[in-house]
Amino acid sequence: MTWFSLILFRGLQGLGAAGILPVVQTIIGDIYSPAERAKMQGWFSSVWGLSALLGPLVGGVIVDHFSWRWLFYINLPLGALALVMLHIYFDEKVADRQASVDYTGSAFLVFGISAFMLGLLEGGSRFAWTSPPILGLFACAAILGVLFIRQEYRHDDPILPPDLFRNRTIFTANLAQLFLGGVLYSATVYLPLWAQGVQGFSATRSGASLLWLSIGWPLASAIGGRVILQVGQRPAAILGLIFTTAGAAALLILDHRVAGIPEAGFGIVTFCIGSGMGFATLSFMLGVQSAVGWEQRGVATASLQFIRTLGGLIWVAIMGAVMNLTLASELQKMPKLGILNMSQAASFANNLLDPDIWARMTPDDLTMARSALADSLRQVHWVTLLCSVIALLITLKLPNRMYSFDLASRASESTPVP
Template sequence: MTTAAPARTSRRAVLIPLSGLLMALFVAILSSTIVSNALPRIIGELGGTQAQYTWVVTASLLAMTASTPIWGKLADLFSKKLLVQLAIGVFIVGSMLAGLSTSTPMLIGFRVLQGLGMGGLTALAQVVIAAIIPPRERGRYSGYLGAIMAVATVGGPLIGGVIVDTIGWRWCFYVTVPIAVVALVVLQRTLTVPTEKREVHIDYLGALLIAGGVSALLIWTSLGGKNFAWVSWASLAWLAVGIVALVLAVLVESRAKEPVIPLQLFRNRTVALATVAGLFVGVAMFGSSVFLSQFFQLARGASATEAGLLTLPMIAALFLASTVVGQLISRTGKWKVYLVGGGVSLVAGLLMQGLVMSADAPYWELAVAMALVGLGVGATQQNLVLAVQNQVALRDMGAASSTVAFFRSLGGAAGVAALGALLSSHVSAAITSGLTAVGIPASATSSSSGQIPNVATLPEPIRSVVENAYGDSVALMFLVAAPLALVALIAILFLREVPLRDTIDLEASAPAASETAEPASLVTGTVRDGKRPAVGAVLTLVDRTGHQLARATADDEGRYRLPVEDDVAPHLLIAQYRGTPHVEMLAGTVGAQRRDLRLGEELTGRHALDATTEAMSAVTR
């Protein structure tokens, strides 16, 4: 039984449909940040309040976060192409209606609809790529995906600022529609994704509990300290609802036939650690883009367009890290070193931002700090998903990919809400104390009551106080974010690197992980490098003529399983690990066998020469 090598995917066949995916993902992510610089004018024209200001951003992030795992699970059950088209359609409708809004509550409602489409595109883009490209090749394309997400996230405020200053805030919503329509047409004509036909069981109760629990906690985080005190009955009620819903969700998911988030995924060390890291990378990714723009406008007196331009060091670093790291991973098959480097850069960048940010700090210091954050996010966000996809079977690819994206979005939404609450309370206190120190009553400006000021219209003494208050408050926010990024780095350090496989599905490269019916005969065992499991070692079984019988990859515990036909007698077992082959001669008998390998214990004499010659001949066949 010879395992055929997987055919490599044509680059042209991937790039054409990928361009449609990238366009759709770009406008989806862009829509979550493009309103940052437009919000003051939007809220002013629609007559909104300070609380509604926050909800224009939070509503779409909340809907995106809550719907992401549901879209991912649907991708494991239904046509991935159809779901991508549906997500784009929902996004287009939401965008058009948001641009036509005549009141702030109406705008918030349509932003929820936009968020549902954004959640689908964020999850499904990862799933579609995983369904058509093996992990070893996927690094290159994931780099493109990460670059698009990064530029859309951080470049949104710049694009929004230019639109607001030129053609009006409603075009912040309309501008995404033509691109989304083109993406829909491209995907309809070029995308072909295999769909596994199996019995469909949708876990409606689990989906409802997950969405409800996450929404309740995000509402609690967003409104706490503003609409109600942190220690109050309203606060405790929102918190209790969120926790109870998520506890019930875990119970339901553990019993569901087709759970939205398969809990067994978290038994895999890579999935669990990558999820934790993604959660805290999300805080840095969204927090930096939203609050940097506010810093440059309110602490440095920049216009909306200028604020976007001043964040270019972060945009450039994100784009560079995403594309270059993706290429390097595809060439080498190694990914952990880039994740660790990205984690270190992210922590250093956030810490530097917290230490140097002020109303009068030299711009070059701010640029260096922003570039470090950009490099960190660009090197980590997509490659955490890649590490997870390399460890799960194709049938669970949607759930696994969307789970990491879900926790990244959850970190972003919670980070924006919590850091925004910290910023608001610290700014109010700082402005009040600053005005008092110079002998000006706090009532001289509405800024002390939490309203966002128009810095350009303030008289000089008050303007200096407000700018310093925002500069110091945003710096504090990044200092708080730095330890969270450190948690992500620690999780990355504990990831165990498994070489990227060359096949679409896990079973094709690692029969040991398959849960299909047992083959007639097996050669099983473990392979260790000293005292440690030789994770990712490639085991090849050959017969006396040198023909390959089976091949598998050792799992996280160093275990392998090689299926053999009943009437075939295996002769050699070859373990390749880090470029060095280890050869063992088997008994040559038919039937199940167990062989535990310890690398470095080689055969000796003429048998070693014969075995090695046969092994190398088999490997090169």
């Protein structure tokens, strides 16, 4: 197994997973009325949230006790079972329509995002922020972004139809998701790093640091469907973002520099973040699906997933740059470690995840190094809090919609909602 083949096949796996999620949610949107959809999407989101966020826990156990290759093997029987069930139980009759894939727009988008993220990752480490390579990457990202927007207006079947975002519900929900993705990715990427690098947990216990987040998300999603039926989509989304904001703020209150923080307190914090994600993402999904007719529901649903993932990738790159910059500054105060730049700081942070490295460090050096990592992660949590607050403020502008069980709700599915 080489790094190239690992990246290649992991990318192929990601393409399949990226297509499955919005398609399944679109199917739910098509076969249920808005009120029924609230309950079904709630159950679906709860299953997805539980599965997605239990992954780090199961993955940690597999890595600790088996080979990392089993992270891929375990998907084979599960995928085969899902394929058989889909073939047996799902049958649809739709008219085929010729559509052209926007390959040019896809290329502009992929290379533009890649250039932007590469600039964030390399800036301040291999190259100075004002160096020609970094400025060139950011300029390239900006140019490709403009070309992507232009291409979307010109193509018959754009990836993200510009007309779709003239709808206030869709625009507001997607804009909030752009920042909410940062909250989600921050939790799944940097909380395990804190647990393993600062607290000294094993890979299994590091994955378990997200356990309460994985409990809060599906629980809130299951309850959220009924809450939305009672109060509408906007109050439910606001409630969720209040939870995520409270959780992000609480992370700053915890003293990360002290090992042995009670796991109960940390569990409450992550439970708040998970519960907020459950309420908010379900509300946005129902709002977007109810704002369009069936012929646009697929692309509207996919846009929501895409924007959240895009936001997560961008914000994780920004958080990584902030963490490495702070960590390098802190570690330079420890001359014995020989840390001179962000690249070396990032490598040192990875070393703090290895128990063998801990054993070769003196207790004082290990304590100082963990304290430096904790201080850098605190800056990451400030960015996480900022993302959550901005998403909350945006959601205040989300149009509210009430859902009820009636025949009219089914009839309205054939026409877009303005």
